[in-house]
Amino acid sequence: MSLDLPANLPERGCRDTPVLKQRGQREVFCGLTGIIWLHRKMQDAFFLVVGSRTCAHLLQAAAGVMIFAEPRFGTAILEEKDLAGLADANVELDREVARLLARRPDIRQLFLVGSCPSEVIKLDLARAAERLNGQHSPHVRVYNYSGSGIETTFTQGEDACLAAMVPSLPATDKRELLIVGALPDVVEDQALSLLKSLGIPVTRTLPAHRHSELPAVGPHTVFALVQPFLGDTHAALTRRGARHIPAPFPFGEEGTTAWLRAVANEFGIPRDHFEAVTAAPRARALKAIAAAATTLSGKSVFFFPDSQLEIPLARFLTRECGMTAIEVGTPYLQTGIVGPDLDMLAEGPTISEGQDVDLQLDRARAARPDLTVCGLGLANPLEAEGLSTKWAIELVFTPVHFYEQAGDLAALFARPLRRKAILHAPPTPIPSPQGGGAAPSPRVGEGWGGGASASAGGQP
Amino acid sequence: MKLTLWTYEGPTHVGAMRVATAMKGLHYVLHAPQGDTYADLLFTMIERRNHRPPVTYTTFQARDLGGDTANLFKDAAREAYARFKPQAMIVGASCTAELIQDDPGGLAQALGLPIPVIPLDLPSYQRKENFGADETFLQIVRTLAKPVARTDSITCNLLGATGLGFRHRDDVTEVTRLLALMGIAVNVCAPFGASPDDITRMGAAHFNVLLYPETGEAAARYLEKTCGQPFTKVVPIGVGATRDFLHEVSGLTGVSAKVDETGLRLPWWSASVDSTYLTGKRVFLFGDATHVIAAARIAATEIGFEVVGLGCYNREYARPMRAAAKAHGLEALITDDYLEVEAEIERLAPELILGTQMERHIGKRLGIPCAVISAPVHVQDFPARYSPQMGFEGANVIFDSWIHPLVMGLEEHLLTMFREDFEFHDAAGASHHGGKATTRIEAEPVEASGGDIFEQKNDTGAAGDLAWAPDAERELKKIPFFVRGKARRNTEKYAAERGVTAISIDTLYEAKAHYAR
Ligand code: SF4
Numbered sequence: 001m002s003l004d005l006p007a008n009l010p011e012r013g014c015r016d017t018p019v020l021k022q023r024g025q026r027e028v029f030c031g032l033t034g035i036i037w038l039h040r041k042m043q044d045a046f047f048l049v050v051g052s053r054t055c056a057h058l059l060q061a062a063a064g065v066m067i068f069a070e071p072r073f074g075t076a077i078l079e080e081k082d083l084a085g086l087a088d089a090n091v092e093l094d095r096e097v098a099r100l101l102a103r104r105p106d107i108r109q110l111f112l113v114g115s116c117p118s119e120v121i122k123l124d125l126a127r128a129a130e131r132l133n134g135q136h137s138p139h140v141r142v143y144n145y146s147g148s149g150i151e152t153t154f155t156q157g158e159d160a161c162l163a164a165m166v167p168s169l170p171a172t173d174k175r176e177l178l179i180v181g182a183l184p185d186v187v188e189d190q191a192l193s194l195l196k197s198l199g200i201p202v203t204r205t206l207p208a209h210r211h212s213e214l215p216a217v218g219p220h221t222v223f224a225l226v227q228p229f230l231g232d233t234h235a236a237l238t239r240r241g242a243r244h245i246p247a248p249f250p251f252g253e254e255g256t257t258a259w260l261r262a263v264a265n266e267f268g269i270p271r272d273h274f275e276a277v278t279a280a281p282r283a284r285a286l287k288a289i290a291a292a293a294t295t296l297s298g299k300s301v302f303f304f305p306d307s308q309l310e311i312p313l314a315r316f317l318t319r320e321c322g323m324t325a326i327e328v329g330t331p332y333l334q335t336g337i338v339g340p341d342l343d344m345l346a347e348g349p350t351i352s353e354g355q356d357v358d359l360q361l362d363r364a365r366a367a368r369p370d371l372t373v374c375g376l377g378l379a380n381p382l383e384a385e386g387l388s389t390k391w392a393i394e395l396v397f398t399p400v401h402f403y404e405q406a407g408d409l410a411a412l413f414a415r416p417l418r419r420k421a422i423l424h425a426p427p428t429p430i431p432s433p434q435g436g437g438a439a440p441s442p443r444v445g446e447g448w449g450g451g452a453s454a455s456a457g458g459q460p
Numbered sequence: 461m462k463l464t465l466w467t468y469e470g471p472t473h474v475g476a477m478r479v480a481t482a483m484k485g486l487h488y489v490l491h492a493p494q495g496d497t498y499a500d501l502l503f504t505m506i507e508r509r510n511h512r513p514p515v516t517y518t519t520f521q522a523r524d525l526g527g528d529t530a531n532l533f534k535d536a537a538r539e540a541y542a543r544f545k546p547q548a549m550i551v552g553a554s555c556t557a558e559l560i561q562d563d564p565g566g567l568a569q570a571l572g573l574p575i576p577v578i579p580l581d582l583p584s585y586q587r588k589e590n591f592g593a594d595e596t597f598l599q600i601v602r603t604l605a606k607p608v609a610r611t612d613s614i615t616c617n618l619l620g621a622t623g624l625g626f627r628h629r630d631d632v633t634e635v636t637r638l639l640a641l642m643g644i645a646v647n648v649c650a651p652f653g654a655s656p657d658d659i660t661r662m663g664a665a666h667f668n669v670l671l672y673p674e675t676g677e678a679a680a681r682y683l684e685k686t687c688g689q690p691f692t693k694v695v696p697i698g699v700g701a702t703r704d705f706l707h708e709v710s711g712l713t714g715v716s717a718k719v720d721e722t723g724l725r726l727p728w729w730s731a732s733v734d735s736t737y738l739t740g741k742r743v744f745l746f747g748d749a750t751h752v753i754a755a756a757r758i759a760a761t762e763i764g765f766e767v768v769g770l771g772c773y774n775r776e777y778a779r780p781m782r783a784a785a786k787a788h789g790l791e792a793l794i795t796d797d798y799l800e801v802e803a804e805i806e807r808l809a810p811e812l813i814l815g816t817q818m819e820r821h822i823g824k825r826l827g828i829p830c831a832v833i834s835a836p837v838h839v840q841d842f843p844a845r846y847s848p849q850m851g852f853e854g855a856n857v858i859f860d861s862w863i864h865p866l867v868m869g870l871e872e873h874l875l876t877m878f879r880e881d882f883e884f885h886d887a888a889g890a891s892h893h894g895g896k897a898t899t900r901i902e903a904e905p906v907e908a909s910g911g912d913i914f915e916q917k918n919d920t921g922a923a924g925d926l927a928w929a930p931d932a933e934r935e936l937k938k939i940p941f942f943v944r945g946k947a948r949r950n951t952e953k954y955a956a957e958r959g960v961t962a963i964s965i966d967t968l969y970e971a972k973a974h975y976a977r
């Protein structure tokens with residue numbers, strides 16, 4: 001299947017750009033963090049981390065206490081006696097799982113999630129999952145994967161989770177499209193309805209909302225990724241005989257169109273039908289992006305590594321919003337997956353993989369980008385140095401894929417710049433409540449008698 | 461192994477970070493995997509700090525294990541020294557590094573850095589955040605503070621304020637002002653704002669003020685022993701405690717405890733007519749022991765609430781907590797399991813919760829107002845305005861912030877009088893809080909409030925074999941929501957004590973008369 005990329009490809013993309021790799025302190029989340037969105041997506045699943053108080057605290061800090069319902073995740077905290085071998089960790093784990101499942105009869109899928117401590121003490125969670133499956137099937141399906149910080153970075157936790165589900169998915173001989181990667185429900189619904197209008201037969205998703213809705217795979221399954229960090233899941237699906245449809249990622253109007261076109265081509269959808277179905281949402285997306293692009297155009301951007309979304313997002317910001325990329329850092333560069341995006345991203349920016357955060361901060365300070373995309377630990381310190389920032393984690397937590405979110409995605413990047421402009425603007429008088437709707441804001445002093453500014457003149 | 465959904469305290473190394481981040485000129489080299497760098501955001505986001513915490517993480521990966529994690533640590537420590545040029549360094553391991561036993565202390569000593577290097581031994585699988593802070597501060601003081609000549613005038617040190625503490629920033633300012641009213645200056649405040657050089661001057665103070673026992677007591681005891689500095693035992697939160705504190709300082713120094721109290725408003729605010737609506741309101745308190753003990757005293761004696769339950773999550777202070785609970789005629793709840801706390805709140809059905817961010821969410825779920833009095837903290841516990849808990853201004857702040865979540869006095873009466881009004885009904889909530897008032901749906905048997913636990917049948921309360929007659933149940937619903945829980949409990953208790961199994965309207969009003977006060 002030849003990839004049908006947009007016509008205006010840059011003369012040279014970034015696929016062959018030498019990659020800057022430095023080894024030092026990394027400032028990134030571990031894979032456990034994925035649980036925050038995965039447990040919302042899979043509504044009958046519980047994520048049980050086998051780890052330490054640190055792991056529990058990380059989940060709490062990353063989730064904020066924002067989603068404080070009784071969460072469908074928890075940590076089995078290892079204690080001194082587990083480590084000293086005084087207690088059989090497996091017996092303890094079985095007990096905690098039995099207790100948990102008794103309290104939550106609604107749980108149909110249980111993920112045992114490995115952490116750094118469980119891996120260092122070589123607690124075999126794969127065997128534990130097998131044993132627990134014996135005890136609790138068919139009511140509950142038990143999986144295991146590692147979200148540890150010594151093995152995984154941030155979004156790789158989702159990859160490991162999905163990859164762990166693939167081997168036990170039911171088999172099928174049907175020709176089906178599988179959409180792979182967790183999307184917010186509203187976005188997933190939009191994507192499915194677009195594919196349906198295009199006339200693409202049976203489309204399934206991984207992950208699914210419930211265990212009973214899990215897709216089947218087989219040699220006639222073709223799959224498209226909606227997240228760029230799913231390398232292991234890609235490999236696991238390929239082992240089941242499924243075939244990947246390479247495509248740029250569905251961010252922005254251009255990315256979404258290229259992604260849909262790759263899928264449409266696979267299913268032999270006629271071009272004119274494709275145009276007819278996508279014309280209206282494309283126009284809407286372009287309009288919405290244009291609104292934010294006025295703020296972004298001509299500005300520079302610097303990505304710290306975070307979620308592996310960096311390459312597709314840099315492609316979107318440079319090609320659709322008129323920005324210039326200075327450095328695009330990513331925790332891992334999976335050229336096999338983000339290759340099409342690399343081809344579209346014009347050469348110029350430094351492409352870096354991994355991190356020495358102090359050296360990278362030095363580079364960012366020297367470059368003084370207009371916008372720095374970075375983690376929460378770095379954002380306020382950089383703001384305090386006068387650099388505008390966008391917290392990367394928001395890009396994983398907010399609906400940003402496909403046409404109807406393209407404007408929101410651009411707006412996420414525009415907001416810090418707009419805020420900076422507002423906060424640094426000279427004081428403006430408070431508009432009068434009777435003022436008519438969207439009238440242009442008055443110039444300072446106008447209508448306040450004799451040019452007294454609001455701050456000097458006070459309230460009349 | 462223990463299943464935990466939410467934790468009150470983080471791991472020990474986060475306690476060490478709270479000390480390091482509060483100080484200046486100190487750097488922490490932490491042997492830890494990459495994911496542990498999440499801890500930075502506690503300080504930069506929740507506390508809105510404009511600097512990264514002074515922490516270097518080695519961020520070792522699986523491929524380094526069995527290979528050269530030790531060299532990784534040495535490189536990180538060497539580079540951190542070169543880049544940040546701290547006056548002193550603390551070094552230690554997170555939970556994962558503790559398992560690989562690289563001995564960060566020994567490795568760092570071997571580097572021969574020209575500054576004091578302080579090894580931390582914080583058992584991650586036994587202890588928690590507060591211990592980590594307390595022990596880290598102790599080790600820093602033990603290494604750097606030596607007996608020195610006393611200052612000519614009377615001075616003290618303030619001990620225990622850290623990063624990410626509940627209102628530590630403003631408490632330090634308030635207590636400094638309070639002591640200044642007595643003519644006593646602060647020699648060193650630590651860890652908050654102190655550099656390692658400042659720590660070496662601590663011995664010059666005449667005594668120590670222990671602001672937060674949870675994070676400063678070990679250092680206070682050490683200084684008492686080695687520098688001969690007595691320390692204060694009263695934590696000045698609340699009017700009575702602040703006056704006791706002033707007398708304690710007076711006893712230590714011979715300076716008069718009489719200070720100007722003109723800014724103090726809590727006593728009159730409690731005594732003024734409007735506050736009769738606060739009298740006897742049933743409150744439940746939970747948090748760290750120090751804040752809960754102080755808050756219970758304020759609640760019971762300075763505002764006139766009824767304390768119906770209290771407890772703390774830090775077992776280290778279980779003993780004083782139990783003693784304080786006993787003084788209120790209660791049994792303390794000592795647990796770090798938030799589900800237990802939730803069950804207890806559900807059982808007691810208080811009218812107000814004074815707790816942590818955890819209890820705030822429990823309250824939200826159960827429809828009970830809550831004010832935060834203790835760590836663990838969240839972004840809204842770092843207000844832009846000056847809002848101490850300690851001293852006389854702290855008492856004023858406490859009055860305001862505890863009263864805020866409640867329905868206002870007159871509003872409460874109106875709700876009682878017109879409780880059948882279709883829009884001004886009790887499920888509409890307090891008028892000064894955002895959120896849309898829900899119109900009462902008349903036909904609905906269960907009220908529109910949704911989150912009202914007192915509506916739940918067969919809850920964990922005293923119900924047992926008791927059955928409510930439908931008209932009694934309807935009558936109960938006419939009682940405003942903030943006292944309905946109490947009415948239900950009292951009625952059921954009254955019925956149970958008399959062997960009544962079917963509750964009628966008469967039972968309801970007999971119980972009301974019985975419990976009248
Ligand atoms: S984003 Fe803000 S509100 Fe949400 S958890 Fe972080 S600090 Fe709290």
Ligand code: SF4
Nearest residue numbers: 030055115116149495
């Ligand atoms: S990095 Fe490792 S120890 Fe730290 S929170 Fe993640 S899994 Fe737990």
